[in-house]
Structure formats: C-alpha cells, structure tokens
Amino acid sequence: MQQVRQVPKPDRQRLIASVVGRRRVGSQHELQDALRSAGCEVTQATISRDIRELGLEKSRDVLGRPRYVLPERGSRSDPRELLEAVLAQFGLRAMQAQNIVVVQSELGSAPAIARALDRVEHAKVVGTLAGDDTCLVITRDGAEAKSVAAELSAAIGG
C-alpha cells in the first residue's frame, strides 16, 4: 500500500483522545471528519482499532445522545492492579510444581494473565508461557514458586 507521509499512530491516538475530551463525538464517522480537519486522513476501520486501543467507551451525554468518553484512570495504568483484576475475574487456581506455578483460568484468558504477569516484572518470575486456559509461571526454585503460587492464589481468592 502506498504510504504517503502519514500521521504516526501514537500521534493520531493522542489526537483522538484530545478531540474526544474536548467535544462530543457520537460516531466514528464524526471522529473521522474531525481528524481530517486536523490533517489526518484515515479510514473508519483504523479509528475502530484506535478506539479499542485507547479503551474509549461509548456513553451518552445529558440529552441521551451517544458520546465517546475517555476511560476512568486507575487500574489500566498500574500493572499490579491489572494483574489483580484479571486474576480475580478469570483465575481458577494456582498450583506449585517444583520451580513452576501452573495457573488454571477461564478459557481464553491465559494470555491476558501472562501478559499482566510480564508487565509486573515480578522479581521471582523468570518467565511465563500461556496456552488457552493455562498459564505457566517459571521461577528460579521451588521456594520462590511456592511463594508466587501463594500470592497468585490470594489474588484469585479475593
């Protein structure tokens, strides 16, 4: 595809966040127009993807008209909180076996758990490996694995 001097994605997404924060935007088409006015021509498909990546939500203004809104700040910024949230919602149990911890979770959520674990950069976690409903957490030795398993179990429990 002919790439002709486009606005880089991070800039575009910042632009979107800025526009949405300033005035009511009720549809992706409308947002597309706004971006065009700002000299950024993209298709609706791209905007849809940006909106997902930014975590924008479609809410309503006081008159009940649709409106995209920026997400509440909080959990999404702190990796630790994200891990807690994902485990609480999708984790089933965490078991230690030698130097690894096996985390069972709802089908499809294991990659998210692995990603969340990676982002935390836990000192005792050497690496992770996710299937569909199972996430392996590798630690250095059995003692660390035991500690991590307890930690994860706690997050799953409550």
Next chain:
Amino acid sequence: MQQVRQVPKPDRQRLIASVVGRRRVGSQHELQDALRSAGCEVTQATISRDIRELGLEKSRDVLGRPRYVLPERGSRSDPRELLEAVLAQFGLRAMQAQNIVVVQSELGSAPAIARALDRVEHAKVVGTLAGDDTCLVITRDGAEAKSVAAELSAAIGG
C-alpha cells in the same frame, strides 16, 4: 399485533439491569438469549430501547471484550442536578422580559431544558414552553422572572 401475556416493561427492565449487573453481556443478542432463558421473549429492537432507557453504557472488561455496564448513580436521580447539567452544557443565555424568561440554548436542547425545569417543580415557575433552541419560562410577575433569570444565568455561566 397479538399481545399474548407479555412480561411488563418495568419488570423486563429490572431483569435486564439484574442480568447485566451479574454477568458480562457483550451484545444485545446475548442479552436477548438471557431474557429468553428467564422466560421473556422480546426482539432486539425492544432491547435496544430498554438499554437506552436504562442508560446502560457499552464498556469493556479487563480482556477488552465488550460489556454493557450500569450507569454511575448520581445526577440522573436529582432533578436539580440534571437541570444544572443540561444548562451548563447547552444553555447560551437567559433573559427576562416582563413576567417571562427566555432561555436561548443549542439547537435541539430546549425541550430537554423545559423538561428538566418542569421536573424541578420550581415554586416561581408557572410553566414552560420549548421550541428548538428557545425555552420560555413563565412566572407570576416581573420580580419572580428576574430572580429566575438570574438563577438560570448562573447555572449557564458555571
């Protein structure tokens, strides 16, 4: 249309709120299935209308999957706050003329302002009448009109 012993609307909407509050519902079709399981058969069109009336928002869960969520409680319950919100967002100016107050507002928002005013049941307001971008507020005399105009202007200003 043959109306054969349906679940009443208020009950259905409570049911929707309950279902949405309990588990993730990612689409109206999904919600339709859930309602059917609960013995309530309705079309997607009806569900769309219910969702609007309940003020539900379409957000995402931790994994980024779509999910309807109940609105934050607050402004929608207090008529006074709603009036403030609508005026702050759409009001342009309020002027007194004899015993009436003329409120200029963004195109299309006057009916919402009139409705909000009615719901407040302000002691000095006898009645309201809305066009598209103008809302007339009737009071008993010039003094009351002046007071109301000041009040509304304040709400518009900040």
Next chain:
DNA sequence: ATACGGCGAGAATAACTATTCAGGTTTCGA
C-alpha cells in the same frame, strides 16, 4: 542482497445497534 516476520493500514464485509413504520393495547375524557 534476499528472505522472513511483524506491524499497520485500507477495502470489503460481517456483526451489531438504532430507527422507522405500522399495528395492537391501554388510558382517559366526554
């Protein structure tokens, strides 16, 4: 240099949601 792999994007299309239209029901007065 060439091949491979990942990322980002557009076009087309599928999936999903809102609205319009029309018909039936209930409510409220006269």
Next chain:
DNA sequence: TCGAAACCTGAATAGTTATTCTCGCCGTAT
C-alpha cells in the same frame, strides 16, 4: 361506551462498528 391519544412492540431497514483479508513497509537474520 365510544373515540382519541399515548404507549408499546415487532418487522424491516438504516446506520454504525468490528473483523477479515490483503498488501506494503520496515527490521532482522540468513
């Protein structure tokens, strides 16, 4: 009781958003 109006709903359809498929543009490794 008899309209008349407001309300509620389903069917069809319009409008909106997500996804699939494909391709070009880099990095990196061969």
